[in-house]
Amino acid sequence: MPIKTYREAINEALRQEMEANDRVIIIGEDVAGGAGGSAGGAEAAGGVMGITAGLATKFGRDRVIDTPITESAIIGMAAGAALTGMRPVAELMFADFIGVCLDQIYNQAAKFRYMFGGKARTPLVVRTMIGAGMGAGPQHSQAIYPMLTMIPGLKVIVPSNAYDAKGLLIQAIRDDDPVIFCEHKSLLGDSCEVPDEPYAIPFGQAAITRKGSDLTLVGISRMVKFCNEVADRLQKDGISIEVIDIRTTSPLDAATILESVKKTGRLVVVDEANPMCSVASEIASIAASDAFDYLDAPIKKVTAPHTPVPASPTLEALYLPTPDKIEVVVRDLLEY
Amino acid sequence: MPIKTYREAINEALRQEMEANDRVIIIGEDVAGGAGGSAGGAEAAGGVMGITAGLATKFGRDRVIDTPITESAIIGMAAGAALTGMRPVAELMFADFIGVCLDQIYNQAAKFRYMFGGKARTPLVVRTMIGAGMGAGPQHSQAIYPMLTMIPGLKVIVPSNAYDAKGLLIQAIRDDDPVIFCEHKSLLGDSCEVPDEPYAIPFGQAAITRKGSDLTLVGISRMVKFCNEVADRLQKDGISIEVIDIRTTSPLDAATILESVKKTGRLVVVDEANPMCSVASEIASIAASDAFDYLDAPIKKVTAPHTPVPASPTLEALYLPTPDKIEVVVRDLLEY
Amino acid sequence: MQLSRDQLLSAYRRMRTIREFEERLHVEFLSGTVPGFLHLYSGQEAIAVGICEQLDDDRDYIGSTHRGHGHCIAKGVDVKAMMKEIYCKKNGVCGGKGGSMHIADLDKGMLGANAIVGGAPPLALGAALSAKLLKTGGVAVPFIGDGAANQGTVAESMNMAAVLKLPMVFMFENNGYAEFTAASYATAGSIEARAKAYNIPAVTVDGADFFAVYEAAREAIERARNGGGPSAIEAKAYRFWGHFAGDPQRYRAAGETKELRENHDCLKIFADKVTQAALLDQAEMNAIDVEVMQLIEDAVAEAKADPQPDPESLYKDVYVSYN
Amino acid sequence: MQLSRDQLLSAYRRMRTIREFEERLHVEFLSGTVPGFLHLYSGQEAIAVGICEQLDDDRDYIGSTHRGHGHCIAKGVDVKAMMKEIYCKKNGVCGGKGGSMHIADLDKGMLGANAIVGGAPPLALGAALSAKLLKTGGVAVPFIGDGAANQGTVAESMNMAAVLKLPMVFMFENNGYAEFTAASYATAGSIEARAKAYNIPAVTVDGADFFAVYEAAREAIERARNGGGPSAIEAKAYRFWGHFAGDPQRYRAAGETKELRENHDCLKIFADKVTQAALLDQAEMNAIDVEVMQLIEDAVAEAKADPQPDPESLYKDVYVSYN
Ligand SMILES: Cc1ncc(C[n+]2csc(CCOP(=O)(O)OP(=O)(O)O)c2C)c(N)n1
Ligand SMILES: Cc1ncc(C[n+]2csc(CCOP(=O)(O)OP(=O)(O)O)c2C)c(N)n1
Ligand SMILES: [Mg+2]
């Protein structure tokens, strides 16, 4: 099977869905690039990270729409277009920019269907880049998905690898609800086997990436990679870790997590977000409620600390959960 | 001791701190009211709920500043003024409006001190009205504090009664960090004994509002009232419930909660917010990690469902946690 | 501008319906039967009707505000279903979950009232974008108050509309107040000039004059339908009641609203014009008044009698599909 | 407008320092020694210096952008501490936690670069409000790009400043591009007209001409200090590099930046003017160039040698007090 990067997988999903349905459009800042420029307005960027590269050239600027820097108008326009017949994929370049457009997501798109008594469909996708690891500093590195996971009416997707990125994005575009699709900037260059044909991965279905019996390790987005690494390391010591990639934080596949915890009796959740009111806390609370009788040990979280993301790469490395830090917590818990 | 409403207690705290320190100013929409009006510009409102009534008349419009409807500019202006010598109390009329100004809180005020290497002080208070119970519908009824609790650099205050409202607001104004002060709109008319003189209640110190030994019931904001009611009801059946009012969600007084849970072995957390990534989940996760050995039963949450707040008062009543719903969960858990 | 008799009668009926709807709601609200917050449109009818009479149900969209009842009625939303919604009843147009501040009817091209000031203009951009891409010839009209004009989303939306040449009409309703604060204090410069600064053609009209609004809207809609991009209209408006039902209006001089009702009542002005020009006669309008009164009477009675929403509906329609 | 020789020399030194700082950073970035994202100010020096030379350290404030190095240097932030910060080192002006995009120095009235486009203008309102209430005579200056001009916060800030008559100068730097998109495409109408629509006096100047910027700024600052409220300046600007260090600039015609460096280099233009008017001679400026080169050389060497931040600093300064 062909090997593709996370970036390429996303690009392919967009291209295939745009081919399949001409109501699928892309809206954002420099998603094409070059508009009005002295070079003549040819596609010049394909997004700041090149993720949408080639799409404007292929589908034209009516379907790959460069906008001014006005995120509220971008998200609102996409939401309004979704409500009136289109299937827009808006790009919120860095997820941190949620601060300037939250209302259009939180009070508008997420609530239409409910407020309007079930009449609305809002097939909106917001693609956005999350996460630390590139030295981008406090305002360009945040893992904002908990803030969105808590919002009823939204679906929140956190793919950890290229295969999932493609399948989940295709599902997101076909889905009739507003979806926030969180791409981790430090995964863009990661690659794995990705089929050429389109496929959709349903939401709310976690993946078990390592089968195991001693402890359940739940990861989110890039953290899944670290969890897998820890499981592989420990396997050499005969320790059997089950790793769960939740893939979507909303809907959250509690069933798979609970089943695993009931088997292993031990749970560690790894989340790149700040600790308070995190998805890690949510998962821990679900297990503490619904798998209590099966627990042999406290539930542990490995998260970023309650601090902003420092610009210094040295400090950023200390900020992030790492395989080493996870391993320590896991080993500790196994000895409990 | 004099009896005052929650509304009066807040007004008194503002007045006393404005008297004590002329750098304390109020900024917001219609915090005075009447500017430019044909009646001659006299104070006409004192806020949409009358909470700031009389302050413009007493301190003048230089210190009680009516603004246009531009929340980003309001919060940003207050943050900038805090950074440069003032102690502003900004009003974000309804907490739901966080959507149009989150950036100035999330990426700006909350991060200054950290990003700027410890040089900044941002003695900013944002007063805002949270919660359901008034039939105000999906965009005017939300309990947004989880979204803010997760943000490093912010302090988040959730007073449950008039006494606390006064003392915590005075602390907020004297505090050198950015503070979000969440006033529950359905508590404004509640009253209790409130001393006339100024007093400050330190942050991060939960209050035990009912002593008990069978189960720990943690409440937030208006839910504390319901928790107390449940404790009082059950006491008649000889059941001893300890009720904890967390008073501030950030900093969160985990110590008091853990101590109580270690004593009672049973924990129910009641939160008006939606369930996912809530403060209830956070508290549950802390107990599941740090009081595991003492737990005799699963940890339960009573929260709003994962839905927007419906406008219909009938549905809104079903949406909210109530003493009855809490009692059912508590009784169930006691039988575990 | 030539309006047929039918068009004139239709416009009058719509304006009168809004007026009766709102005046009756005011009474009902004060008697305590209506839940939530209520913002009445009385006095501004000619603005909503002046533009919406020229919009189609299926391809044209409006984005509204907290003061949305008039926009709904003008755009053809069923008055009885609206009344039930405002009473938050089961058969309300939003099943009782939206209420006054979030009332919507997508089937009529009504994208929702909006309890977030400045919330709707970005959504209207989207409706205009759909129209442009799907080549429906449709137009999107956000209504924007003088207070909302200061919200960043409005500026962003004007720029976006200008850049993408979207078929839109920004309909500003300057009623002089945002809550309890005057536009003369809070809205610097001029709204018309703001639109023009984005290269958006803009005019200012008297919002109490149906014909002035109609004509400005006609030009703007035509421009939009012909690919000429967005326009803006600033309509001077007259708010007969306070900000919300029950507002004591301490910021207004005594007699101000009385004066407005006397000299700036769009219904009176309309009736005077059409009778003077012998286009309609007063008796026709009086007949409409009677019908409208009955309609509103029935709407209120039916709304009061309508059942509360089913308890299960609390959990419904959060998503189209739950995974 | 009369600048003394000392003032001219100071302005030249500041502009040259920015240029050397940025050109050197470009080289260092490409060699891989600088972490994070880097946006260079080369070509726009006369704008920052033209206004900041007239601002005081203690009472005047600036709010900056992602392209903030030039603003910092113009406002007097220590160049070596800046370089260390951009290298994210322990003795950087923000202890390595801010980096290029969040560099700040409150002691110098520099409220921070801002990685959120449109983030700073609301904060500048606050600095202006403090100045007004504390009667310091101070002025606040937000720098705003042509792309940022479309962000709602900027519109909100202009209106608020006009309403409250705040002592501010909105300094727009229109360098023709926002990332890879031209202002001619994305910024509808005119920025100057936008300011004027809020009743804010506004002028457009050539940002490559230090003296033009200086004069416009002088008037605006004077107006602000005298209680005349906000002003706006739109400075046409010339971005010599791409959006960020390393940008291949495929949106720009070949030779565009070469042309800018030849015909719109503020340093050349300044040198020509002052030598022609016999205000300074070239040798003096050459001497400054040598000093500046040495300063930057030392700054880079010291930044590279500076230690990484202490690990514990990760947890510090989240709050002033933890409860
Ligand atoms: C974002 C936001 N800020 C503030 C409010 C509170 N609010 C509701 S209506 C209103 C005044 C709106 O004034 P205007 O736009 O002139 O409309 P009008 O009420 O005059 O029709 C305000 C401040 C809100 N609902 N949303
Ligand atoms: C809210 C927000 N949106 C988008 C970006 C990404 N971004 C960074 S700089 C930039 C372009 C800014 O253009 P302009 O204001 O003209 O400033 P210039 O880069 O030309 O100095 C963009 C889109 C951002 N940092 N913040
Ligand atoms: Mg108004």
Ligand SMILES: [Mg+2]
């Ligand atoms: Mg630019």
